[in-house]
Amino acid sequence: MLSTHDQAAVLERTAHLYSRVKSVIPDVEWPLHASYIDAINELKKERNAVVLAHNYQTPEIFHCVADITGDSLALARRAAETDADIIVLAGVHFMAETAKIVCPDKVVLIPDEKAGCSLxxxxxxxxxxxxxxxxxxxxxxxxxxxxxxxxxxxxxxxxxxxxxxxxxxxxxxxxxxxxxxxxxxxxxxxxxxxxxxxxxxxEVHERFTADELEDYRSRFDGLTIIAHPECPPDVLEAADFVGSTAQMQAFVHEKRPRRVLMVTECSMSDNVAADVTDVEFIRPCNLCPHMKRITLANIYDSLRTLEPRVEVDPAVADRARLAVERMLAVGK
Ligand code: SF4
The missing domain is CATH 3.40.50.10800 (NadA-like)
Incomplete structure (x- = not known):
């Protein structure tokens, strides 16, 4: 337990981070997050570590401890470029494996090994x-x-x-x-x-239905609906725009719709809303239970103990790397 004096110092050191997320994290919750955020950011420096966070991570992770954020493609590209010795993957297991495949000499940590994916x-x-x-x-x-x-x-x-x-x-x-x-x-x-x-x-995107989207349209005047292509075809047909999480994010930043519904994992709306305060976000909440296994507490533990590590059989990694590198070369 931190003393009152220490807690005040933590709150002061993290005040600039709270200003980024105050529209989506209530101030009553912040002191608990702040202690972990301060400790994680200190440990990252000591260990020459970076935290890579997927767009579906919660705002206190995405905006306050992540060094690199984005969709799976951005995380794979940026993992390949980092000079850090240690990568903590705030996302699901296949993303940590991809980081290990492109960075075989680095220590890659996944804070919860059970963070899987139905796909x-x-x-x-x-x-x-x-x-x-x-x-x-x-x-x-x-x-x-x-x-x-x-x-x-x-x-x-x-x-x-x-x-x-x-x-x-x-x-x-x-x-x-x-x-x-x-x-x-x-x-x-x-x-x-x-x-x-x-x-x-x-399992997250298949739960959305076209009827649900039409219901939102009837209740919210001037609503723009943007959807992830993992949704069923009739849902995509009912949307105004379809794109990856990075493309959805860019859409909101560039088009600034008055009201938007992002048909994807619900932390994504919080993360974009923290940056784009002049857009109203309508939020049906479909959470990914796997993404939600990652918390500030287990990121901190993982950095402290340097466990659990993600290992990929080198023979498998060599073949998988070819498939990933061919993808990274497309569009270069
Ligand atoms: S939202 Fe969760 S279950 Fe769906 S593809 Fe992403 S990690 Fe997998």
């Missing part, structure tokens, strides 16, 4: 080997929301932000697109390449 769990390396037998010669494009073993069996990775470019970069008539069925169908609408899909779904 990553929907397909195995063996499934891909069977698909290759069924569709000989057809390249495999794999969404980054997959395990290292699955990436290793793939020709190239993609994210929701670059999927069409990646598919078209292969120059083939058809591709096997894994594992997100809805993202695959959305890509198919934008290209002449035939897309062979799999039955994987994101």
């Amino acid at each position: 990553a769990e929907s397909i195995t390396a063996d499934d891909i080997r069977k698909l290759r037998q069924r569709y000989p010669g057809v390249p495999v494009v794999t969404y980054v929301n997959t395990t290292a073993e699955v990436k290793a069996e793939s020709d190239i990775c993609c994210t929701s932000g670059n999927a069409v470019d990646v598919v078209e970069s292969l120059g083939t008539d058809s591709v096997i697109f894994l594992p997100d069925e809805y993202l695959g169908k959305y890509v198919a609408l934008q290209t002449d390449v035939k897309i062979i899909t799999w039955k994987g779904h994101c």
